[in-house]
Amino acid sequence: MRPVWIAGVGLHPFGRFAEKTVTALGAHAVQQALGEAGIGRGQFQAAFCGTVYSGVAAGHKVLTSLGLSGVPTVNVEAGCASGGAALALGAAQVATGRYDRVLVFGMEKMPRGIIRSSFFEPWREEAGLAATPAYFALRAQRLMRDSGVTVEDFARVSEKNHRHGVANPNAMYRKAISVDEILASPVVCEPLRLLMLCAPNEGAAAVALSSEPGLGAVRVAAAALRSHHAGSVLGEHTPMSGVADDGVATPTEMAARDAYEEAGVGPDDLDVVELQDTDSGREILSVEELGLCPKGGGGAWVRSGGGEMRSRLPVNASGGLLSKGEPLGASALGQIVELTWQLRGAAGPRQVSDARVALGHTVGRGANACVVILVR
Amino acid sequence: MAARPIAPGLFVDDPEGPRLVAARCAACGKSHFPAGRVCPYCAADGASEIHVGPAGRLKLFTAVTAKPPGYRGEVPYGFGIVELEAGLEVIARLTEPRLDRLRLGLPMRLVLEPLFTDEDGTPVVTYAFAPGAS
Numbered sequence: 001m002r003p004v005w006i007a008g009v010g011l012h013p014f015g016r017f018a019e020k021t022v023t024a025l026g027a028h029a030v031q032q033a034l035g036e037a038g039i040g041r042g043q044f045q046a047a048f049c050g051t052v053y054s055g056v057a058a059g060h061k062v063l064t065s066l067g068l069s070g071v072p073t074v075n076v077e078a079g080c081a082s083g084g085a086a087l088a089l090g091a092a093q094v095a096t097g098r099y100d101r102v103l104v105f106g107m108e109k110m111p112r113g114i115i116r117s118s119f120f121e122p123w124r125e126e127a128g129l130a131a132t133p134a135y136f137a138l139r140a141q142r143l144m145r146d147s148g149v150t151v152e153d154f155a156r157v158s159e160k161n162h163r164h165g166v167a168n169p170n171a172m173y174r175k176a177i178s179v180d181e182i183l184a185s186p187v188v189c190e191p192l193r194l195l196m197l198c199a200p201n202e203g204a205a206a207v208a209l210s211s212e213p214g215l216g217a218v219r220v221a222a223a224a225l226r227s228h229h230a231g232s233v234l235g236e237h238t239p240m241s242g243v244a245d246d247g248v249a250t251p252t253e254m255a256a257r258d259a260y261e262e263a264g265v266g267p268d269d270l271d272v273v274e275l276q277d278t279d280s281g282r283e284i285l286s287v288e289e290l291g292l293c294p295k296g297g298g299g300a301w302v303r304s305g306g307g308e309m310r311s312r313l314p315v316n317a318s319g320g321l322l323s324k325g326e327p328l329g330a331s332a333l334g335q336i337v338e339l340t341w342q343l344r345g346a347a348g349p350r351q352v353s354d355a356r357v358a359l360g361h362t363v364g365r366g367a368n369a370c371v372v373i374l375v376r
Numbered sequence: 377m378a379a380r381p382i383a384p385g386l387f388v389d390d391p392e393g394p395r396l397v398a399a400r401c402a403a404c405g406k407s408h409f410p411a412g413r414v415c416p417y418c419a420a421d422g423a424s425e426i427h428v429g430p431a432g433r434l435k436l437f438t439a440v441t442a443k444p445p446g447y448r449g450e451v452p453y454g455f456g457i458v459e460l461e462a463g464l465e466v467i468a469r470l471t472e473p474r475l476d477r478l479r480l481g482l483p484m485r486l487v488l489e490p491l492f493t494d495e496d497g498t499p500v501v502t503y504a505f506a507p508g509a510s
Contacts, residue, residue, distance in 0.1 A: 116445035123383035125446025127491060127502045128469055134455040135467075137438035145436075145480065189438045189455070190475055 001095045006207055006374070007214035008037025009337040012107070013170040014203035014324040022054045025204040026062035026107035029330075033206035034068075034103065037214055044208065045099035047073045048090045050082035050106030051329035062105070071103075079119075080276065080364025081225070082106060083205065083332030087372060088223040090209050100211045107204035108327035115200055119365050133197060133279075137189035140281035144191065147288065148299035151191045154280035155182040156302050158196045158322055161277060164309065165319020167349040170334075172201055172325040196280040201325030205333035207340075216344030221263035221357075221375040226254040227368040251369035252276075252289040252361065259371040260291075265357055267291040270313055272342050272352040274335035275361040277320040283307075286361055287315065290371070309352070317342070317350045332370060335360035343376040382491060382502040386410055388427060394488050395427035396503060398464055407464040430486035432458040432505055435465065437480075439473040448492040448500075458484050458505045469504040483509045 010032025012025045026049070034040070047068075049059025054075075063069040078085035083106035090104040120130035143149040159179045165171040177195055185195040209220065228251050249257075260266055267290065275290065277283035284298035292313060293301035301307075307315030318324060318338045321331060339358035341347040356376055363369035381387065387396050399411035403420035407428070415423050437456030454470025456478075471489060472478055484505040491502045 114442075114444050120446075121383070122446065123386075123502075125444070126448045126500075127382055128440060128444060128447045128449055128453055128455070129467060130446060131440045131444035131455060134438055134440050134444075138436045138455070138457060138467075141436045141438060187441070189440060191438075 002097060002211060004091045004094045004220040005210050005213045006218040006220065006340050007039065007101070007210035007212070008033040008035065008208040009340045010036065010206040011170055011334060011337045012204040014201055014327055014330070014334065015172040017202050022058065022107050022109045023061045023065055025109070025202060026059070026105055027065050029107065029204035029206035030062055030066060030103065030105050033105070033208045037208035037210065039101055039208055041068055044071060044101040044103045046071050046090070046093055047103040047105070048076055048086040049073065049329070050076045050086035050333065051108055052077050052079065052082055053108055053110060054329065059105070062107070078225070078364065078368050078370070080278065080326070080328055081332060081362040081368050081370040082329045084223070084360070084362045084370025084372060085225050085368070087207065087220070087333065087336060088225040088370060091220045091223045094209050094211055102209045103206065104209060104333065105204065105206035106329035106333045108329040109202045110200035110327055112200070117365065131189070133189045133192060136197070136279040136281060137192050139285060140191050140279070143281050143284055143298055147284065147296045149284055149302070150299065151183065152179065153284070153299050153302040154191060154196050155179045155193070157277070157280040157283045158182050160307060161283070161316050161320040161322040164317055164350060165323025168319045168323065171319045171323040172199065173323050192279055192281065198278050198321040199325045201327055203325070203327040203330045203334065205330045205337050207333055207336050216340070216376055218340050218343045218374055218376050220372065221265070222259040222373040223370070224255045224258035224262060225368065225370045226251045226258065250289055251367050252286060252363050252371070255369040255371040256290045259373050263373040263375065265373060269357050270359050271355040271357050272317060272339065273313060273315045273359045273361070274318060274320070274338055275315060276363050277316055277322050278326060280322070283316070283320065286363070290359065290361060309350070314352050317347070317352055328364070332360065332362040335362070336372060336374070339374050343374055379490070379499040379501045380494065382500055387488065387503045389488060390427070393430045394486050394503065395429045396460070396466065396486065398426050398428050399423035400426045400462065407462045409464060409466050426462070428460045428462060428464055431509065432460045432484040432486065434478060434480060434482040434484050435459050437470060437475070437478050439475055454478065456505070469502065471504050471506040477507060482507055485509065
């Protein structure tokens with residue numbers, strides 16, 4: 001296997017853009033990434049596009065709109081980890097030597113409100129079992145039971161990420177919110193309040209991969225993808241990992257193990273982390289599953305200032321999905337763009353000093369998880 | 377008019393009370409719901425149908441206050457994980473949305489409850505768990 005380098009990155013800010021098509025969002029990010037990499041028409045050999053709601057041949061439409069079509073183009077759907085899955089596939093092509101340059105991008109225009117997902121059979125929707133925030137809430141209840149997490153801790157996570165998001169011009173929400181305001185926001189599903197949940201939205205991100213180093217010499221040291229272990233089933237239709245804790249490794253734990261091994265690093269080597277925070281509880285569970293704190297230590301991690309910019313290991317310096325919002329196909333690659341900027345020292349006011357090793361994490365329906373480790 | 381189950385094969389209404397239709401794997405002994413021939417834990421074929429319930433125990437719970445997409449019943453409703461016999465755990469509606477009436481470990485019993493009325497006037501029922509021993 002040969003090294004895989006990030007030659008260029010591009011991002012369309014996350015938010016709501018009524019006047020733009022999803023194709024236009026994707027094209028914006030792709031042009032930026034290829035432009036930065038100095039890669040033109042005919043100079044990349046394959047493209048992988050992460051998206052969930054964009055419909056048939058969505059990635060092809062983006063490349064067609066830019067006069068870049070013709071190469072093998074594959075649309076990748078893996079729930080919230082779609083962009084990570086696209087990156088894992090793209091990186092493998094370069095690592096094995098099949099292709100020298102591969103374009104990876106992701107984009108989304110999410111419907112408003114609670115995410116409707118064809119994952120659920122119609123009867124589950126009719127019976128009220130497709131209530132995504134309720135699954136998040138059960139996971140949060142489990143953290144309260146097993147990890148000493150309090151409702152205030154969930155608020156603290158959201159407060160941290162929103163405070164971080166103020167420094168991110170690409171985030172949808174750039175306003176600091178106090179713990180009290182978060183606690184006072186409407187209860188969606190106990191214990192989760194409205195301001196502890198991320199909003200689905202729109203955006204795009206792109207990464208040009210190459211067998212040659214690019215700006216800042218950022219390398220994809222690992223891109224590990226795992227789906228739910230067959231031994232960890234709460235009914236075979238479990239829509240969310242993390243609801244049951246039956247002692248079987250979760251997708252995130254398995255992907256993290258693979259990624260750490262492949263990259264030859266461990267949690268203590270990380271300098272900056274962007275991880276799945278679709279709700280405050282998800283951030284705490286992700287921290288535990290990635291080994292950033294001991295299992296069951298999530299509550300203590302929050303209360304000791306875990307993840308703060310001034311802490312040993314800043315988590316979601318970008319503001320996370322709580323600030324940026326979540327365009328499913330773009331969210332994982334948005335993390336990669338952000339972390340590439342961090343490793344290049346180009347993250348502006350949210351720069352983590354001398355960051356050398358970075359980790360990105362997404363997890364979603366399937367259930368599946370992607371853990372990416374970047375090194376400079 | 378006779379009620380219609382929300383989907384076939386999920387539950388039966390025995391004379392002694394409702395039961396969920398699950399399946400137990402002969403190879404690994406684990407149960408799963410809804411029933412399928414192939415065991416999702418060990419991939420062995422030929423799991424046999426078992427009827428479980430009505431007694432259960434509440435493992436985790438919350439309440440849903442806003443209608444999720446495609447939902448045809450009323451809000452609020454309870455939502456939780458109930459542990460049944462044979463180590464089977466299911467995600468299910470709870471008839472009780474008032475969280476101060478629920479607690480971890482509470483004995484629960486399987487019930488069938490009307491959810492909505494179909495376009496042709498047929499009442500549609502689903503399974504749920506209510507607090508209390510059966």
